[in-house]
Amino acid sequence: MSIAENLVHVRQAIAQAAAAAGRAASDVQLLAVSKTFGADAVIEAAQAGQHAFGENYLQEALDKMQAVHQLRADLPLSWHFIGPIQSNKTRPIAEHFDWVHSVDREKIAQRLSDQRPDGLPPLQVCLQVNVSGEDSKSGIAPDEVLALAKAVAALPRLRLRGLMAIPEPAASFDEQRPPFSKLRELQAQLAAQGLPTDTLSMGMSADMAAAIAEGATIVRVGTAIFGKRNYAN
Ligand SMILES: *Cc1c(COP(=O)(O)O)cnc(C)c1O
Numbered sequence: 001m002s003i004a005e006n007l008v009h010v011r012q013a014i015a016q017a018a019a020a021a022g023r024a025a026s027d028v029q030l031l032a033v034s035k036t037f038g039a040d041a042v043i044e045a046a047q048a049g050q051h052a053f054g055e056n057y058l059q060e061a062l063d064k065m066q067a068v069h070q071l072r073a074d075l076p077l078s079w080h081f082i083g084p085i086q087s088n089k090t091r092p093i094a095e096h097f098d099w100v101h102s103v104d105r106e107k108i109a110q111r112l113s114d115q116r117p118d119g120l121p122p123l124q125v126c127l128q129v130n131v132s133g134e135d136s137k138s139g140i141a142p143d144e145v146l147a148l149a150k151a152v153a154a155l156p157r158l159r160l161r162g163l164m165a166i167p168e169p170a171a172s173f174d175e176q177r178p179p180f181s182k183l184r185e186l187q188a189q190l191a192a193q194g195l196p197t198d199t200l201s202m203g204m205s206a207d208m209a210a211a212i213a214e215g216a217t218i219v220r221v222g223t224a225i226f227g228k229r230n231y232a233n
Contacts, residue, residue: 003041004048006225007032014219017212028212031080031201033222035060036229039067045225046075054101054220056083062092082164082201082220084138091115094157099124101164101201101220104140106151109158116157125152126164126201129186131179139165145186149195162199162217163187169206176210184215 001009015025033054034042042053042064055061058081065079080099085108093100094115103109103125116123127148130139140148145163152160163186167179180202187197203211203219211219223229 003044003225006227007045007048007050010221010224013209013224014212017209020209021213023212023215028216029218031082031218031220032225033082033204033220034064034226035083035222036231037226039064039071041226042068042077043072043075046072046077050225051076052078052080054080054082054222056081058083058089058092062096065096080220087111094123095120097123099126099161101126101218102128102138103148103152104128104138106148109148109152109155113155113157122157122159124161125158126162126199127152127160128164128166129183131165131182131186132168142182142186146190146193146195149190149197153195160195160197162197162201163190164201166204167202167207173210173213176207177214180207180211180214180216187215 014028018025018028031052031054032045032050035056078098080101081093081097082101085102087108090108090111094112095117100123112123127145128139129145130141149160152158163183165179165183170176183200183202187200190197199217200215201218203216205221205224208219
């Protein structure tokens with residue numbers, strides 16, 4: 001199936017999951033995760049009405065943005081960085097992205113704020129939280145969220161938008177829900193501490209319905225739009 005057809009199906013699935021949760025489909029934004037796919041795939045998706053793209057690997061993303069821009073500078077795209085951030089790579093992220101979902105250290109946040117160019121709006125930021133309790137996964141522990149949220153909210157060139165999580169894969173809808181519910185509770189705790197946010201970035205191709213049931217406002221979907229990834233590319 002084509003990217004355009006896949007997008008129709010993914011949008012339908014989002015609308016269904018939102019309706020089942022008593023939510024408006026327009027409250028859930030689709031972030032198309034285009035990692036490992038080329039500029040041609042991004043342009044095809046953009047021509048089918050998809051304008052927000054997520055990328056994990058910095059150099060790949062910068063090359064792709066430039067290629068897309070050369071072919072179609074007219075497309076109104078927004079770019080979200082969703083991968084691990086090395087502290088010596090913050091400048092190009094601050095200069096080229098609209099959003100960063102994967103902030104998990106104050107030092108990274110400070111550098112992103114310092115390096116965000118004056119001519120651009122503040123960088124929109126989510127804190128990545130480890131809600132599965134796995135040592136290997138990136139993200140801050142739930143009990144570190146408040147302190148990092150306060151630090152980010154105080155930085156002049158960042159805007160704290162919410163929380164992001166990548167839970168461990170789980171097979172069923174019911175097993176997928178608890179970590180998403182945990183992220184929603186953490187967001188409520190931030191609001192209770194005077195740090196209201198509007199974004200829960202959670203849910204991917206295999207678990208977006210459960211994430212939407214628990215309040216996701218951005219789902220990050222790759223495979224269901226672009227097909228299976230080949231990391232050799
Ligand atoms: C790759 C990736 C996705 C998309 O995953 P799919 O299962 O292909 O939908 C979403 N979020 C992050 C952080 C990713 O790295």
